[in-house]
Amino acid sequence: MSSIAEIFSESQLRELQQDRPTPLYFRLYSLLKHAILDGTIGNGAQMPTEQQLAETFGVSRITAKRAMDELAAEELVQRRRGRGTHVTYEYTPKPVRAPLVGMLQEIESMARHSEVKVLECKKQTPPARIRELLGLPDGDKALHLVRVRSRDGQPFGHYESWSAGLGKPVSKRDFARFTRLEIFRKQGLKLTHVTQTISAVAADENLAASLQTEVGAPLISLVRHSFITVAKREQLVDYLQVFYHPDRFQYQMDLEIDKA
Amino acid sequence: MSSIAEIFSESQLRELQQDRPTPLYFRLYSLLKHAILDGTIGNGAQMPTEQQLAETFGVSRITAKRAMDELAAEELVQRRRGRGTHVTYEYTPKPVRAPLVGMLQEIESMARHSEVKVLECKKQTPPARIRELLGLPDGDKALHLVRVRSRDGQPFGHYESWSAGLGKPVSKRDFARFTRLEIFRKQGLKLTHVTQTISAVAADENLAASLQTEVGAPLISLVRHSFITVAKREQLVDYLQVFYHPDRFQYQMDLEIDKA
DNA sequence: CACTATTTGTCCGTATGTATG
DNA sequence: TCATACATACGGACAAATAGT
Numbered sequence: 295m296s297s298i299a300e301i302f303s304e305s306q307l308r309e310l311q312q313d314r315p316t317p318l319y320f321r322l323y324s325l326l327k328h329a330i331l332d333g334t335i336g337n338g339a340q341m342p343t344e345q346q347l348a349e350t351f352g353v354s355r356i357t358a359k360r361a362m363d364e365l366a367a368e369e370l371v372q373r374r375r376g377r378g379t380h381v382t383y384e385y386t387p388k389p390v391r392a393p394l395v396g397m398l399q400e401i402e403s404m405a406r407h408s409e410v411k412v413l414e415c416k417k418q419t420p421p422a423r424i425r426e427l428l429g430l431p432d433g434d435k436a437l438h439l440v441r442v443r444s445r446d447g448q449p450f451g452h453y454e455s456w457s458a459g460l461g462k463p464v465s466k467r468d469f470a471r472f473t474r475l476e477i478f479r480k481q482g483l484k485l486t487h488v489t490q491t492i493s494a495v496a497a498d499e500n501l502a503a504s505l506q507t508e509v510g511a512p513l514i515s516l517v518r519h520s521f522i523t524v525a526k527r528e529q530l531v532d533y534l535q536v537f538y539h540p541d542r543f544q545y546q547m548d549l550e551i552d553k554a
Numbered sequence: 555m556s557s558i559a560e561i562f563s564e565s566q567l568r569e570l571q572q573d574r575p576t577p578l579y580f581r582l583y584s585l586l587k588h589a590i591l592d593g594t595i596g597n598g599a600q601m602p603t604e605q606q607l608a609e610t611f612g613v614s615r616i617t618a619k620r621a622m623d624e625l626a627a628e629e630l631v632q633r634r635r636g637r638g639t640h641v642t643y644e645y646t647p648k649p650v651r652a653p654l655v656g657m658l659q660e661i662e663s664m665a666r667h668s669e670v671k672v673l674e675c676k677k678q679t680p681p682a683r684i685r686e687l688l689g690l691p692d693g694d695k696a697l698h699l700v701r702v703r704s705r706d707g708q709p710f711g712h713y714e715s716w717s718a719g720l721g722k723p724v725s726k727r728d729f730a731r732f733t734r735l736e737i738f739r740k741q742g743l744k745l746t747h748v749t750q751t752i753s754a755v756a757a758d759e760n761l762a763a764s765l766q767t768e769v770g771a772p773l774i775s776l777v778r779h780s781f782i783t784v785a786k787r788e789q790l791v792d793y794l795q796v797f798y799h800p801d802r803f804q805y806q807m808d809l810e811i812d813k814a
Numbered sequence: 815c816a817c818t819a820t821t822t823g824t825c826c827g828t829a830t831g832t833a834t835g
Numbered sequence: 836t837c838a839t840a841c842a843t844a845c846g847g848a849c850a851a852a853t854a855g856t
Contacts, residue, residue, distance in 0.1 A: 301679050314759070315831085316576040317843060333682020336692060343821060354845045359822080375822035376853030385682045492805040494754035494772040494798075510588075512754040512772035515800075538754075540775075545752040575842085577832060614834055816856105823851075831843070 301334060301342075302350070318353055319360035326361060330370050333385035341371055341379040408450075414440035415466040420456045427519070427530050428458040439469060442504050450542035452504045459483060459522070459531040474532070478520075487521040487528060492545060495537070505539045514538040514545065578613055579620035584769075586621060590630050590643050591768060601631055601639040668710075674700035675726040680716045687779070687790050688718040699729060702764050710802035712764045719743060719782070719791040734792070738780075747781040747788060752805060755797070765799045774798040774805065 306325055314321075329335045342350070347358035362379055365371045373379045418438040420428065428436055436456045443451040455474065460481055468477060478485060493515045502509045520532035538545075574581075589595045602610070607618035622639055625631045633639045678698040680688070688696055696716045703711040715734065720741055728737060738745060753775045762769045780792040798805075 314576075315580045316574075319843075320575045329681075333685070334679055336682065345821080356846085357844060360843090362822095373822070374853080375851065376820070378821060378853095492752055492774065494774040494800040496770075496772045510756075510770060512756045514752065514754040514774075540754040579832080616835090617833065620832090818856080819854090821851100821853080824849085826848080827846095829843100829845080832841080834840080835838095 301329060319357045319364070322347065322351060322353065322358065322361040323364045326365060327368075327370065330365070330381055330383050331385070335381055337381050337384045339381050341365075341381065343378060408443050408445045409447075410470045411442045411444070412439070412466050412470050413442060414438055415469055424456050424533050427533060428456065429529060430458055434458075437464070439474075441469065445542065448539075448542055449505050450539045452501055452537045453534065454536075455532060455534040457532045459529075474534075478532070483522055483531060485520050485531075486523040489519045489521075491517045493517075497537075501537050505537065507539060512540060514540055514543065516545070579617045579624070582607065582611060582613065582618065582621040583624045586625060587628075587630065588770065590625070590641055591645070595641050597641050597644045599641050601625075601641065603638060668703050668705045669707075670730045671702045671704070672699070672726050672730050673702065674698055675724075675729055684716050684793050687793060688716065689789055690718055697724070699734075701729065705802065708799075708802055709765050710799045712761055712797045713794065714796075715792060715794040717792045719789075734794075738792070743782055743791060745780050745791075746783040749779045751777045753777075757797070761797050765797065767799055772800060774800055774803065776805070 302325070326335075326341070335341065341362065344355050344358040344362065347353070347361070348355045351358070362371065362373060366373045366379070370381065370383045371379050372382045416438055417435040419425070419433070420430070420436045420438065425432070425434065425436070430436060436458045437460055439453070439455045439457065441453045442449050443453065457474070460477075460483075464477060464481075472480075475485075494512055495515045497505065497507055497509055497511045497513050499509055501507075501513060502511065505513070507513075514537070516534075516536040516538065518532075518534040518536070519530055520534070521528040522531050523529070586595075586601070595601065601622065604615050604618040604622065607613070607621070608615045611618070622631065622633060626633045626639070630641065630643045631639050632642045676698055677695040679685075679693070680690070680696045680698065685692070685694065685696070690696060696718045697720055699713070699715045699717065701713045702709050703713065717734070720737075720743075724737060724741075732740075735745075754772055755775045757765065757767055757769055757771045757773050759769055761767075761773060762771065765773070767773075774797070776794075776796040776798065778792075778794040778796070779790055780794070781788040782791050783789070
């Protein structure tokens, strides 16, 4: 095998020095196991010797040995005295590929391949912060829409939106069938500008239930502001807050650059 | 407090029975700590008694006591004999609002307004998956770079990258001073295509330490593939995985649409 | 064949940490 | 709080298998 320093990073070395009560041998074992499972140390390759491990990670030989013995017990490596320890695990890249979804156009196509449940569709008084963003006078109402989008029965997105400027009434069924972008267009509203902010949040009880996950699980948060231009001024007409389940939805974008 | 069964889920109960060698008292301590930090057990509320914990989780009273003593040592709870153990931590959902950052160009400008710490900068054997993406033969090495970016002393991003195709050697100091985009350009590499995938993940111990947050806290995950074009074929030359602290970094994009 | 270096296997004694009743 | 049992971790010592000289 190549030099041990070329396999393990300094940050990994530090990992072992953290003062957690998890046994040393187990942390070293985990480190080595990961290196084998992700193919950093390939099948057939010789592992570092107990002595090398002990010196590199600053542990006793007994501890290094214990870690390697654990690997051997799982048949990830084979140990023979005099020869050393060799990897007996064949790394095979996983075929997986999460469904990837892209920008505005693709979002519409995705919408057609998913099921929507409308939880709320009513003219309501929005929270003050959103009312101000929408430029509505005090007491005015906006269309409040809450939906959950699923794919193959698995919910992946929780959508909550506040819309102003929708003249004609829109039925609940329309929102289940069409995207809001399509509805805006049909109503003659020409969006001129959209800003999106992506972040991450922990699921609260409500979201956890909607997206069938655990409280505290990480979610992708997306806030979209949609503007129209009236009298040369930009006016927000739609505020959208989406929470996505990261295992079932990822946000992908392609950028072409350096064309010049 | 309410019934102990109403606080902890069955999966959490099982969590303690896992056959990991981490000490029992520490696992119980972690469980309780999270429940306090995320507000499941509110400030001033009474914790379960040692006896209750012991029975619920199937451990001895001493072990339950040890876990609670650890909490008390961190001043998350106050213990008084005869009265019980009470939470002394005020959970406050973060108000958020962070500096907003945008696409490639803005990323460079942001880079200039932040401090970088290089944790790793060495040619190393990459995990097999990444080695294949980079089109490297077995055993080949790539430049492994781990950095943490801070703003006003607050770390907001943890960057780990694997780069192939950097001909001339690049010093650790260069990476602290320039962005990788600039370095690629200087080396004459013309990136022609970039894909980015955004998701959300929970912080592990390592990331939590780097970004000064809690284990399990939601982080923004960004994976960037950077391609050059050689002989009309796209070739990956850089793989970047970034984890952002969502309170200190958000991903914002502006889209102009409906121009037609 | 012996000789040597390497590497794993086994054993000792000791100290500390963990978990129980 | 105590006594007890077990696991972890260390350093050291020596034996046994392997490979090369």
